[in-house]
Amino acid sequence: MSIKSEHIFKSSIVWTGNKGEGTSDYKSYERSHTVSIANKPDILCSSDPYFRGEGEKHNPEDFLVSALSSCHMLWYLHLCSDNGIVVVNYTDHAVGTMVEKSYGGGYFTEVVLNPEVSITDVTKIELANSLHKQANEKCFIANSCNFPVKHNPSCMAAQVN
Numbered sequence: 001m002s003i004k005s006e007h008i009f010k011s012s013i014v015w016t017g018n019k020g021e022g023t024s025d026y027k028s029y030e031r032s033h034t035v036s037i038a039n040k041p042d043i044l045c046s047s048d049p050y051f052r053g054e055g056e057k058h059n060p061e062d063f064l065v066s067a068l069s070s071c072h073m074l075w076y077l078h079l080c081s082d083n084g085i086v087v088v089n090y091t092d093h094a095v096g097t098m099v100e101k102s103y104g105g106g107y108f109t110e111v112v113l114n115p116e117v118s119i120t121d122v123t124k125i126e127l128a129n130s131l132h133k134q135a136n137e138k139c140f141i142a143n144s145c146n147f148p149v150k151h152n153p154s155c156m157a158a159q160v161n
Helices: 060-082 121-137
Strands: 012-015 034-035 042-045 087-092 095-100 106-113 117-119 150-153 152-158
Touching: 042 060, 060 087, 060 095, 060 106, 060 121, 060 150, 117 121, 121 150, 121 152
Parallel strands: 106 150, 117 152
Antiparallel strands: 012 034, 034 042, 087 117, 095 106
C-alpha cells in the first residue's frame, strides 16, 4: 500500500455533567459533554437516552452513522461529477444497528445508507446507481469500520419545469 499523504484531525471534549458529586455512583452524574473543534461551532452532546443521556443532544452513535452517510455522499457527488452526471438532489436516511453485549460494551453490526438521488439525465440512472459501490470503496470512514456499510440507492430523473 502506498501512502499519498497523511491528514491530522483534532477535537477536544469537555465533560459538563458533574452535578457536584462527580462519578460517585452511576446515577450521580450527567453524560453531557461539549465537542470543540478549532474555528467551528461547539456541539453539545450526551449519551443516548438508553444509556442515561439526553435525547435532544447528539451522541457518539449519531455521529458514527452521520459520518458514514456524509462521507459516502461527498464521494458519490465527486464520482457523479467526474462521470458527467448532474445531481440536483441528494437525501439519505441512514440506519445503524448496534448490539449490546450481556457483559457490557457492544458494537455496530452494520450501517445501511438509503440515498435518494435526483439527476438531470434519465439515461444515466443505471450508472448513477452503480457509483454508490465505488463511493463506498473510497469513503474514508467506511474504510475505517469493522462492520459492513451497505447501501440501497434510489435514483430518479429530476422533474423539469
